[in-house]
Amino acid sequence: MLRLLQIEFIKLWNNNASKVLILAYFALILCMALIAAIKFDIGPIQFHVAEQGIFNFPYIWHLNTWIAGGLKLFLAIIIVSMMANEYSNKTLKQNLIDGLSKKEFIASKFLTVLVFSVFSTIFVFVVSLVLGLLYSDYTEISIVLSDLEYLLAYLVKLIGFFSFCLFLGILVKRSAFALGFLILWFAMENLGIRFLVWWLAGKEASVSVMKFLPLESMSNLIKEPVTRFKAVQSMAQQVGEEFTKDYAVHFYELLVVGCWTGIFVYLSYVLLKIRDL
Incomplete structure (x- = not known):
């Protein structure tokens, strides 16, 4: 396992674009802390974001995992590019010649997905805890310690999304086209299937x-937290509106x-197994 991870991280470390994207991703998560510094005056009224309760426990677990989840595209680009580079640089073929089996190759990619997901979850946990x-x-x-299930949902969401990106990278072979296919899939789900049904x-x-x-299903793991915020709910009640949304993380959603x-990882292996390299 460590040997497989070492192979992958050597490849990533030698890719300048991957290093920039990884650093940018974690820097943007860290920038959530800058929200606390936002202050402005409206006449005699002083407004300080941090004093509005957005960093209150346990709400912060929901808010920060939702925000961080929106930044996952940075790592998605890395996952897709990681596979595209295997084909363009012919390192995939060389790895197989050197004795790496196709099953081990897919395992190395999935382990990389797991490491990115776990480290990102830990990073979000630390930033949120400090704030x-x-x-x-x-x-x-x-x-x-309440509502920590949002961190579990965030972890499962990242693993699922990156596994999907891994599958697209193997399916399409070119990072730009794979990302385009990702956008096309999103449109098909939300504009095609949704309205057809x-x-x-x-x-x-x-x-x-x-x-x-x-x-x-990945998006549903962490619902938007804005309407859960007490200040938003109070304003809604003043105009006669009431939010009855279910914000909880459910087991069946994690299971889906x-x-x-599992399907995307298996399909990635099947594609690699039957494809002429």
Whole structure:
């Protein structure tokens, strides 16, 4: 396992674009801390973002994993490029000649996906914990440790999404086309399948079907947290609106994404096995 990871990280370390994207990704996650520094005055009113409760435990776990999840495209580019470079630089063929089996090759890529996902989750945890301890109004252990399932959802979401990107990288072989296919898939799910099912069977059936599609199921793991924020809910109540959204992380949602992860990894292996290199 360590040998496989070592091979992959040597390749990544020798790729300047990958290094820049990795550093940019974690730098942007760290920039969530800069939100706390936002202050501005509107006449006699002083507004400080950190004092509005967005960094309160346990809300911060939901907010930060949702924000960080939106930045995953940076690592997705690395995963796709990682596979494209294997074909363009012919390192895939050389690895197989040197004795690496196709199963070990896929395992090395998936281990890289796991490492990126785990390290990103730990990084988000540390950043969120520090911000929460500095600015949260509630620092009791029981409150701090509640809602940690959002970190699990974030981890599963990253593993699933990067496994999908790995599959696209093997399927298409070119990073630009693979990313284009990713956008096309997103459009097909949200514009094609969603409206087709809605037209044939109605809105409720459309919502039910979408829960089981790859990108939508990954997105559903962490729902948007903005309407959960107490200040937003208070403003909504003042105009007669009320949010009844379910923000929880459900086991079946984790299971659906886990199944898609297994499918994409298996399809990646099957493609590599039958393809003429």
